Amino acid sequence: xxxxxxxxxxxxxxISGPALAxxxxxxxxxxxxxxxxxxxxxxxxxxxxxxxxxxxxGNQTFGISSHTLGCAKDGKVMVPQKMAMFIGPNMNxxxxxxxxxxxxxxxxxxxxxxxxxxDRSRFYAATQQNFERIVSSPDVTAAxxxxxINTVMLEDATLRRYATS
Amino acid sequence: xxxxxxxxxxxxxxxxxLWAERADAAADSAYRxxxxxxxxxxxxxxxxxxxxxxxxxxxxxxSGRTGIVDNPGFYLDENGKTDLEAELRATIAAxxxxxxxxxADAHPQCRKVARYRxxxxxxxxxASRLPEHRCPGFEAWIGEVNPGTLSLIFPAxxxxxxxxxxxHTLIRIDPPGQPKGAQxxxxxxxFAADHQGEQGAVFAVKGLAGGYRGYFSLIPxxxxxxQYSDIENRDIWEYELTFTRDxxxxxxxxxxxxxxxxxxxxxxxxxxxxxxxxxxxxxxPELQLLDRFPLYAVPVDTIRAVVDEPGLLRRxxxxxxxxxxxAHLQAGLSPADQRxxxxxxxxxxxxxxxxxxxxxxxxxxxxxxxxxxxxxxxxNTGAMTRPEMAPRALALLRERSRIAAPPAxxPAxxPAxxPAxxAAxxAAxxAAxASDDSLVRPDEGHDPGRxxxxxxxxxxxxxxxxxxxxxxxxxxxxxxxxxxxxxIELGSLTLRQYGSGYPLIEELTVxxxxxxxxxxxxxxxxxxxxxxxxxxxxxxxxxxxxSVASLAAAAGPAWRLGGGIIASAQIGGAxxxxxxxxxxxxxxxxxxxxxxxRATPDWTLHASAGQRTVVGSDQVALAFGAGLGQGFRxxxxxxxxxxxxxxxxGGKSYTEWSSALDWYF
Numbered sequence: 001x002x003x004x005x006x007x008x009x010x011x012x013x014x015i016s017g018p019a020l021a022x023x024x025x026x027x028x029x030x031x032x033x034x035x036x037x038x039x040x041x042x043x044x045x046x047x048x049x050x051x052x053x054x055x056x057x058g059n060q061t062f063g064i065s066s067h068t069l070g071c072a073k074d075g076k077v078m079v080p081q082k083m084a085m086f087i088g089p090n091m092n093x094x095x096x097x098x099x100x101x102x103x104x105x106x107x108x109x110x111x112x113x114x115x116x117x118x119d120r121s122r123f124y125a126a127t128q129q130n131f132e133r134i135v136s137s138p139d140v141t142a143a144x145x146x147x148x149i150n151t152v153m154l155e156d157a158t159l160r161r162y163a164t165s
Numbered sequence: 166x167x168x169x170x171x172x173x174x175x176x177x178x179x180x181x182x183l184w185a186e187r188a189d190a191a192a193d194s195a196y197r198x199x200x201x202x203x204x205x206x207x208x209x210x211x212x213x214x215x216x217x218x219x220x221x222x223x224x225x226x227x228s229g230r231t232g233i234v235d236n237p238g239f240y241l242d243e244n245g246k247t248d249l250e251a252e253l254r255a256t257i258a259a260x261x262x263x264x265x266x267x268x269a270d271a272h273p274q275c276r277k278v279a280r281y282r283x284x285x286x287x288x289x290x291x292a293s294r295l296p297e298h299r300c301p302g303f304e305a306w307i308g309e310v311n312p313g314t315l316s317l318i319f320p321a322x323x324x325x326x327x328x329x330x331x332x333h334t335l336i337r338i339d340p341p342g343q344p345k346g347a348q349x350x351x352x353x354x355x356f357a358a359d360h361q362g363e364q365g366a367v368f369a370v371k372g373l374a375g376g377y378r379g380y381f382s383l384i385p386x387x388x389x390x391x392q393y394s395d396i397e398n399r400d401i402w403e404y405e406l407t408f409t410r411d412x413x414x415x416x417x418x419x420x421x422x423x424x425x426x427x428x429x430x431x432x433x434x435x436x437x438x439x440x441x442x443x444x445x446x447x448x449x450p451e452l453q454l455l456d457r458f459p460l461y462a463v464p465v466d467t468i469r470a471v472v473d474e475p476g477l478l479r480r481x482x483x484x485x486x487x488x489x490x491x492a493h494l495q496a497g498l499s500p501a502d503q504r505x506x507x508x509x510x511x512x513x514x515x516x517x518x519x520x521x522x523x524x525x526x527x528x529x530x531x532x533x534x535x536x537x538x539x540x541x542x543x544x545n546t547g548a549m550t551r552p553e554m555a556p557r558a559l560a561l562l563r564e565r566s567r568i569a570a571p572p573a574x575x576p577a578x579x580p581a582x583x584p585a586x587x588a589a590x591x592a593a594x595x596a597a598x599a600s601d602d603s604l605v606r607p608d609e610g611h612d613p614g615r616x617x618x619x620x621x622x623x624x625x626x627x628x629x630x631x632x633x634x635x636x637x638x639x640x641x642x643x644x645x646x647x648x649x650x651x652x653i654e655l656g657s658l659t660l661r662q663y664g665s666g667y668p669l670i671e672e673l674t675v676x677x678x679x680x681x682x683x684x685x686x687x688x689x690x691x692x693x694x695x696x697x698x699x700x701x702x703x704x705x706x707x708x709x710x711x712s713v714a715s716l717a718a719a720a721g722p723a724w725r726l727g728g729g730i731i732a733s734a735q736i737g738g739a740x741x742x743x744x745x746x747x748x749x750x751x752x753x754x755x756x757x758x759x760x761x762x763r764a765t766p767d768w769t770l771h772a773s774a775g776q777r778t779v780v781g782s783d784q785v786a787l788a789f790g791a792g793l794g795q796g797f798r799x800x801x802x803x804x805x806x807x808x809x810x811x812x813x814x815g816g817k818s819y820t821e822w823s824s825a826l827d828w829y830f
Contacts, residue, residue: 038544038555086350090387092395092541099562100534100572104346108387111347131566138555 036139037091083149086112088142095135101128109149115162123159126152196294197261201254203288210250214287217450218280218419220443221249233435233443233455235378239426241273256280260295275300279418279447303421310352310383312413313341314479315448317404317441318353319468320393321607321648332464332607334438336445337386337403338413349387354420356381356440358430378427379440381420390484395545398488402606404472405479408448416448438467445471452477463636468608481606487542494535494573495687502532503686509536510543512557516564531573533565539687610646611802611829613637615657619806619825623663624706630671630823632659640679640761640771641796642827643804650681650692650723650731650761661701663708670712673699681733681759683725692723692733702743703812706819713750714742719757730762741779749784749815753777767798779815786815802829 087094090105097103102124110120127134127149134148153163209215219240221230232239232246239245241259245252259273260281274281278300284290290297316337336354343351358377393399408416428440439455439462446454457470472478485493495503505521508514509532514521521529540558543549613636620629635656638647654677661671677696684690695718703710719737726732738754757775764770774791792810799805809822 036555038541038551038558086387089385089391090349092544095559095562096534096537096541099537099565100530101566101569102572104349105387107344108347108349111344112350117344128566128569132563135559135562138559 036141037095037135038138039091082112083109084143084146087145091142091145094145098127098131098134101125113153113162115159119158119162122156123153123162126156126159193261193294196291197258200257200288200290200295204253204257204284205250207287209284209287210253213450213453214283215249215253216455217443217447218283219245219249219252220447220455222443222455233428233440234423234426235429236426239422241277257284260284260290264298269298270300270302272298272300274298275303276422278303278421279415280422282415282418303418306421307414307417310338310417311340312338312410312417313343314339315406315408315413315416315445316482317406317445317468317471318389319402319404319464319607320389320397320399321402332438334441334464334467335389336441338417341410349385349390351386352383353386353389354381354441354444355384355389356428356437359427377430379430379435379437380427381423394484394486395541398486398542398546400486400489401484402468402608403482403484404468404608405482406471406477407479408477412448416444419444419447436462436464438462438464442467442470463613465607465610466613469612472608483604487538487545491535491538491542491687494531494538495685497573498528498531498535500686502528503535506532506535506539507687509533509561510540510557516560521564526568527570527573530565530568530570533561533568534573537561537565605645607646609801611638611643611804614830615642615827616830617806617825617827619823621808621821621823623703623708623821624819626663626708628661628663628708628823630659630661630825632657632672632825634658634674639677641769641794641804641806641808642829643767643796643798643801644763644769645766645798649763650679650683652679653677666708669701669709670699671701679759681723681731681761683723683731685725689722691720692735693720694718694735694737702814703819704814704816706817710814711743711745715739728762730760732761733759735759739777745781747782749781749786750779751781753779753788769796770794771796787813788815789813792821796827803827804829 086109090108093103093105094109097106106124106127107120110123113123115123130148130152134145134152136144136148150163153159154165204210215221216230220233222233223230229247230249234240234246237243237246240252240255242248242251242255245255256273256277259277262273265271269275275298285297316339318335318337320333335356337348337351338354339348339351356379358379390401393401423444428435430436439458442454442458442462446452452474454467454470458466498506502524505514505524509516509521516533521532524532537558540549540554540561544551544554544558615632615634617632617634618630620627622628634654637653637655639652639654640650642652654674657672657674657677658670659672660668662668675697677694677698679694681692682688682690697716699712699714701710702713717737717739719735721733721735723731723733735757736755737757738752740752741750743750755775755777757773760770760772762770762772771794772792773794774789776787776789779786779788790810790812792808792812794806794808797805797807804827806825806827807822808824809820811818811820813819
């Protein structure tokens with residue numbers, strides 16, 4: 001954990017501080033760096049008579065601020081951090097996609113990282129082959145997954161240039 | 166909890182003062198009056214553009230127009246909601262205001278950024294006489310949203326929940342150059358009621374009566390996909406429109422003006438879809454979209470309004486829900502392999518057990534994927550706890566990652582493209598794994614209202630009948646574009662007249678829902694139906710009979726038989742009210758069966774039979790009914806319906822048949 005925290009710090013992923021202060025236990029909105037896979041989404045389960053769900057927002061925040069993705073109040077969000085922020089709320093699908101070697105969530109992650117088209121299938125294969133390292137335990141967090149993917153990219157001659165060292 | 170979303174942006178504003186021109190307190194009042202006069206001479210207040218900027222919709226009565234935004238803060242003139250000219254004058258005058266102490270973003274030019282741009286372009290503002298202020302907050306915001314293309318998103322109905330057929334709409338903005346299949350990080354624009362945690366009946370009543378404020382929000386698409394695909398298990402249709410970047414920017418400027426401006430929320434009129442239409446109308450005011458919905462707006466209608474516009478739809482993309490993906494995976498596996506996947510999820514069989522490793526590689530991949538997807542489904546629907554589910558899911562995924570075979574549910578797992586110019590039937594045929602008509606787009610289904618006229622016979626006496634229904638779909642309406650086995654009707658009335666008698670209310674339905682969801686190797690849903698309404702019972706088989714109000718419900722399993730037949734057996738009961746209450750009837754109860762067969766895409770048969778024991782304080786009677794209904798689709802909004810059966814309402818048995826022509830509107 002210590003090493004992950006260090007690696008995360010080097011990548012510019014803050015895994016503590018105000019960004020996490022108001023994070024909910026099940027967090028599919030916002031940063032979610034501490035999100036774990038298989039959290040489930042049950043608190044917003046549909047009602048039986050949902051004619052009325054037409055326009056409810058669950059427990060989300062109203063407003064058109066565009067920083068939902070970044071969780072950052074100002075400044076530009078750097079790629080490694082963006083990556084971890086995307087992974088947080090998308091952990092369940094991402095792990096499934098990595099295990100299968102492709103899928104929409106994995107494609108979107110490649111886009112977030114900025115991987116060019118010709119290198120994407122290599123990226124997909126690398127995450128599949130290193131699945132056990134990336135998803136090391138059922139309790140792995142989004143920040144840990146981001147760090148592990150970065151390490152896998154660093155080890156690959158082609159993908160190296162997309163990684164943060 | 167409602168944030169003050171723009172707060173972070175206002176923070177940037179201080180810098181603006183450095184380069185913004187110092188506004189002269191004695192603004193150029195002559196120039197201001199000149200612009201106002203020119204706007205009046207040119208009649209700008211009556212243009213579509215100005216109406217679109219003010220979200221002004223035609224009044225139901227009279228020739229006036231009213232803005233749909235309710236917060237007075239949205240308007241610069243106190244009568245701005247109804248007086249388009251006064252608002253125009255006030256807007257032009259406000260642009261001359263001195264720079265506020267808290268920066269340019271608080272200046273009317275920046276708060277009314279859409280109005281400013283249009284009036285500047287239209288009237289050709291002279292920057293030397295009307296100093297222009299840059300709006301750093303707005304610029305940072307629109308830069309982050311980065312509009313490239315616009316899609317209208319429609320989450321379709323979900324299984325076993327017919328009321329969700331009304332649907333919902335939102336807008337998605339994709340950045341330019343975003344690769345296909347990477348739309349999850351796009352922003353969506355969502356309009357929703359701030360219901361302050363209220364639920365159930367209170368929510369419904371207040372929602373209908375406009376008791377809530379609605380607000381816009383900007384939410385990442387993955388969040389909405391997770392809600393609709395994973396939690397509610399609704400398929401999503403994405404309608405990509407041909408708006409240009411400039412047009413989308415116009416719309417976003419309008420959205421910026423609406424930030425924090427509440428709009429009263431009504432489920433049927435100013436609901437999510439209607440308000441989003443108002444926003445889209447801002448992208449291209451010539452469309453005059455708001456003028457098309459004087460009475461009520463059902464979300465799918467608003468999709469139609471856009472799709473019907475020639476050249477506006479670029480393509481439609483189908484995004485299967487988690488439940489639909491599981492069905493695709495199931496369809497590719499034998500029943501034995503499906504049971505194996507089920508055993509993996511319960512832990513009876515381990516991922517490395519011989520029964521699994523003995524499978525062919527592709528089948529093993531598919532079984533593992535199905536099991537992992539089903540586990541996630543159980544987790545997301547609350548049927549399994551995380552400590553129970555997580556180690557199992559991870560073990561399955563690890564096994565799966567060792568198999569290089571491509572995903573089992575390709576290509577159905579990827580959103581399926583449907584270019585606009587392609588006929589629906591052809592496109593559906595190309596999507597692997599889905600049955601032909603399951604991919605008819607919801608907007609291609611029949612309209613929700615129905616007007617019907619016909620005739621028939623009770624015993625040997627003929628009758629004529631007319632009926633009208635407000636919304637939405639029943640089992641004999643043309644099924645294309647709707648969920649199989651699901652029907653919901655609200656507000657329907659049938660009048661019947663025998664020979665020279667006078668017309669009587671034959672049937673009145675407040676609400677009727679039928680949800681037949683077949684069981685399979687993995688899923689074991691309960692099918693159900695309910696109805697609140699008024700029926701005519703003919704105990705002696707005579708013309709008049711008597712009106713009986715009932716509150717009925719039934720439930721039981723449903724199965725899919727060969728050839729696409731859905732069969733259901735249910736037990737149910739009803740509370741009854743009539744002139745002969747309580748002596749003859751208080752309640753009834755009994756079994757019923759339903760068979761729905763879609764013989765062809767244009768021909769549906771629905772056979773039903775039921776028996777009820779009708780209990781009153783003085784007597785107990787046996788009633789039954791059996792019948793066959795057939796619906797023939799003639800056109801998208803026209804169908805023919807034939808029904809025949811035998812009935813006994815607790816006395817004499819009688820036969821009845823009817824035929825009707827249904828027109829949908």
